[in-house]
Amino acid sequence: xxxxxxxxxxxxxxxxxxxxxxxxxxxxxxxxxxxxxxxxxxxxxxxxxxxxxxxxxxxxxxxxxxxxxxxxxxxxxxxxxxxxxxxxxxxxxxxxxxxxxxxxxxxxxxxxxxxxxxxxxxxxxxxxxxxxxxxxxxxxxxxxxxxxxxxxxxxxxxxxxxxxxxxxxxxxxxxxxxxxxxxxxxxxxxxxxxxxxxxxxxxxxxxxxxxxxxxxxxxxxxxxxxxxxxxxxxxxxxxxxxxxxxxxxxxxxxxxxxxxxxxxxxxxxxxxxxxxxxxxxxxxxxxxxxxxxxxxxxxxxxxxxxxxxxxxxxxxxxxxxxxxxxxxxxxxxxxxxxxxxxxxxxxxxxxxxxxxxxx
Amino acid sequence: xxxxxxxxxxxxxxxxxxxxxxxxxxxxxxxxxxxxxxxxxxxxxxxxxxxxxxxxxxxxxxxxxxxxxxxxxxxxxxxxxxxxxxxxxxxxxxxxxxxxxxxxxxxxxxxxxxxxxxxxxxxxxxxxxxxxxxxxxxxxxxxxxxxxxxxxxxxxxxxxxxxxxxxxxxxxxxxxxxxxxxxxxxxxxxxxxxxxxxxxxxxxxxxxxxxxxxxxxxxxxxxxxxxxxxxxxxxxxxxxxxxxxxxxxxxxxxxxxxxxxxxxxxxxxxxxxxxxxxxxxxxxxxxxxxxxxxxxxxxxxxxxxxxxxxxxxxxxxxxxxxxxxxxxxxxxxxxxxxxxxxxxxxxxxxxxxxxxxxx
DNA sequence: TTGTATGCGTTATCAT
DNA sequence: ATGATAACGCATACAA
Numbered sequence: 001x002x003x004x005x006x007x008x009x010x011x012x013x014x015x016x017x018x019x020x021x022x023x024x025x026x027x028x029x030x031x032x033x034x035x036x037x038x039x040x041x042x043x044x045x046x047x048x049x050x051x052x053x054x055x056x057x058x059x060x061x062x063x064x065x066x067x068x069x070x071x072x073x074x075x076x077x078x079x080x081x082x083x084x085x086x087x088x089x090x091x092x093x094x095x096x097x098x099x100x101x102x103x104x105x106x107x108x109x110x111x112x113x114x115x116x117x118x119x120x121x122x123x124x125x126x127x128x129x130x131x132x133x134x135x136x137x138x139x140x141x142x143x144x145x146x147x148x149x150x151x152x153x154x155x156x157x158x159x160x161x162x163x164x165x166x167x168x169x170x171x172x173x174x175x176x177x178x179x180x181x182x183x184x185x186x187x188x189x190x191x192x193x194x195x196x197x198x199x200x201x202x203x204x205x206x207x208x209x210x211x212x213x214x215x216x217x218x219x220x221x222x223x224x225x226x227x228x229x230x231x232x233x234x235x236x237x238x239x240x241x242x243x244x245x246x247x248x249x250x251x252x253x254x255x256x257x258x259x260x261x262x263x264x265x266x267x268x269x270x271x272x273x274x275x276x277x278x279x280x281x282x283x284x285x286x287x288x289x290x291x292x293x294x295x296x297x298x299x300x301x302x303x304x305x306x307x308x309x310x311x312x313x314x315x316x317x318x319x320x321x322x323x324x325x326x327x328x329x330x331x332x333x334x335x336x337x338x339x340x341x342x343x344x345x346x347x348x349x350x351x352x353x354x355x356x357x358x359x
Numbered sequence: 360x361x362x363x364x365x366x367x368x369x370x371x372x373x374x375x376x377x378x379x380x381x382x383x384x385x386x387x388x389x390x391x392x393x394x395x396x397x398x399x400x401x402x403x404x405x406x407x408x409x410x411x412x413x414x415x416x417x418x419x420x421x422x423x424x425x426x427x428x429x430x431x432x433x434x435x436x437x438x439x440x441x442x443x444x445x446x447x448x449x450x451x452x453x454x455x456x457x458x459x460x461x462x463x464x465x466x467x468x469x470x471x472x473x474x475x476x477x478x479x480x481x482x483x484x485x486x487x488x489x490x491x492x493x494x495x496x497x498x499x500x501x502x503x504x505x506x507x508x509x510x511x512x513x514x515x516x517x518x519x520x521x522x523x524x525x526x527x528x529x530x531x532x533x534x535x536x537x538x539x540x541x542x543x544x545x546x547x548x549x550x551x552x553x554x555x556x557x558x559x560x561x562x563x564x565x566x567x568x569x570x571x572x573x574x575x576x577x578x579x580x581x582x583x584x585x586x587x588x589x590x591x592x593x594x595x596x597x598x599x600x601x602x603x604x605x606x607x608x609x610x611x612x613x614x615x616x617x618x619x620x621x622x623x624x625x626x627x628x629x630x631x632x633x634x635x636x637x638x639x640x641x642x643x644x645x646x647x648x649x650x651x652x653x654x655x656x657x658x659x660x661x662x663x664x665x666x667x668x669x670x671x672x673x674x675x676x677x678x679x680x681x682x683x684x685x686x687x688x689x690x691x692x693x694x695x696x697x698x699x700x701x702x703x704x705x706x707x708x709x710x711x712x713x714x715x716x717x718x
Numbered sequence: 719t720t721g722t723a724t725g726c727g728t729t730a731t732c733a734t
Numbered sequence: 735a736t737g738a739t740a741a742c743g744c745a746t747a748c749a750a
Contacts, residue, residue, distance in 0.1 A: 373728065373729095388728070419727080420729090421727080421728060421729080423729095424728045
């Protein structure tokens with residue numbers, strides 16, 4: 001039982017372990033990576049030696065050697081959105097469990113995630129890719145350039161693209177948005193604004209807008225373009241408290257008749273809630289707000305945020321599952337998961353006057 | 360003007376560039392890394408070739424080669440605390456600007472950051488280390504094992520340790536906590552609780568507790584151990600909304616006479632605010648709350664959080680500056696920065712009855 | 719079962 | 735100014 005050597009000048013490498021254990025480096029590699037080809041006895045001895053020497057394999061050497069075969073990358077768009085941060089950990093664990101190396105790439109909200117992915121693939125080989133967040137408006141040709149299996153996470157169906165050519169895991173953005181909007185309609189609201197999506201948005205934003213519009217149409221309520229609010233973000237992140245605050249402030253100035261808000265992200269909803277309260281409105285008596293995502297802080301504002309919760313961890317786990325299946329040769333698949341409406345305190349019936357009053 | 364080659368099977372390496380430009384690999388390396396030893400003419404030609412080939416240096420190969428000389432590591436404790444997340448980006452940029460590689464290590468709140476750092480140093484050589492967040496209760500011997508320059512960030516003076524042996528950047532936790540508490544005292548509060556620190560905490564927590572106690576002593580107000588609330592976190596993160604909520608809930612049950620709260624972190628303050636509001640209290644009329652940190656979401660709860668803002672970006676930048684200076688051989692130094700009390704809406708005078716009423 | 723030799727892509731040393 | 739070559743630390747085809 002020798003003590004672990006205190007860190008002296010040089011770091012202990014696989015060669016040192018091999019020398020100390022009286023074996024070749026390859027046996028050490030095998031013993032430590034659970035590969036066959038080493039007797040149990042030597043395996044144990046090598047492990048003991050490695051432990052006592054305080055050996056830790058060099059991450060970058062492994063990466064360099066293994067990148068193309070045992071590493072994946074996570075393209076993360078919207079790092080500032082707490083909703084995605086909780087998913088990161090799940091992906092990290094999934095990769096670790098399977099002994100894959102993970103590269104996390106933060107994609108700025110103004111950048112093109114596929115371009116970034118292509119750059120990454122040029123830079124280091126990866127066995128697979130995850131696109132987390134962002135809008136996705138790409139042509140089949142772009143995607144084909146990736147050359148490796150990939151999964152879109154929290155991004156659902158791509159219109160007009162061969163379903164055999166991509167995998168995805170998401171909630172049904174159309175259906176869930178319709179549900180959120182229907183909830184407000186059911187409470188009696190008629191003048192419901194959509195916050196965080198413009199009239200010309202595509203991809204996820206478009207799906208949520210359509211869900212919102214479909215709910216209004218179902219209820220025989222006229223679609224009112226003045227209540228659809230998004231874009232004109234000058235370099236700002238589309239998912240931030242500040243953005244929600246500003247959208248709401250402007251909306252209240254221009255359309256004080258609004259009684260219900262459906263925000264396409266909780267951060268936007270929370271910013272909007274603050275703006276409404278600052279404006280002197282009572283929530284939910286004067287104004288109802290429903291969010292989308294289900295981030296933790298939504299339960300710590302007051303009133304608690306009513307929101308459509310996405311099963312973030314489930315999405316992240318299924319994403320990884322599908323990616324690793326794809327790497328093993330499984331065909332592409334698209335999965336839609338169920339969201340869940342979490343009742344908080346930000347939504348209630350509109351004031352009586354609003355129910356019957358004139359436009 | 361040839362188009363960039365579409366990503367075909369193999370990735371383009373430095374050798375490909377060298378071959379295409381008709382030079383040796385070393386010239387390519389020099390040209391692309393702004394190293395001397397290449398004529399301007401060939402440098403430009405190489406760059407053009409690299410661009411047209413879509414060459415991107417392999418990160419892991421660079422890491423493997425450069426780690427000991429041009430890479431640093433960030434030991435991040437409390438990844439879930441938004442306060443630290445904003446600082447991460449600053450460190451990333453600082454490293455990139457100086458062309459250093461950065462390894463980010465997430466240290467679980469229950470783990471020992473120095474142990475983790477030693478493991479890291481065993482695993483890959485680094486030229487320097489940053490410890491961000493966490494409490495720091497280590498013996499000189501532990502620190503000496505690191506063998507590389509390091510800077511404690513948001514961790515101030517270490518008691519009983521030679522100031523020549525470590526660098527640090529932080530606010531004066533003692534003084535700023537006293538200031539925050541004094542603010543509550545100045546409003547007329549006398550029964551002020553400290554949330555998030557126990558009586559036996561050390562390091563940063565201890566400094567903040569002492570600042571709180573000093574303010575009370577200055578005001579001739581008796582220190583009341585029943586109002587100092589921390590610890591007993593069963594595996595939970597010490598910096599979370601939930602923790603603040605639970606601390607506050609229990610406090611209200613046991614000490615309903617409290618009128619002021621000083622929480623040692625904004626996340627705790629926000630959890631406490633929610634608990635108070637859920638409990639039916641009005642803030643600030645029935646209860647005043649002051650936080651510490653200055654995270655963004657504090658401005659989006661209602662009322663806005665009154666808090667002692669730490670200059671996070673400044674701390675992060677100075678931390679990097681000192682680290683790189685240390686790597687270049689500069690001596691250790693400790694820096695204390697000024698905090699700033701941001702007035703929100705969560706703190707006001709106590710109810711009149713509380714001012715004069717019996718204990 | 720075990721070891722030798724080679725390559726991953728880069729930068730640094732030492733020649734020329 | 736330029737290039738051949740040797741590391742960096744690991745994993746693996748191939749040989750024994």
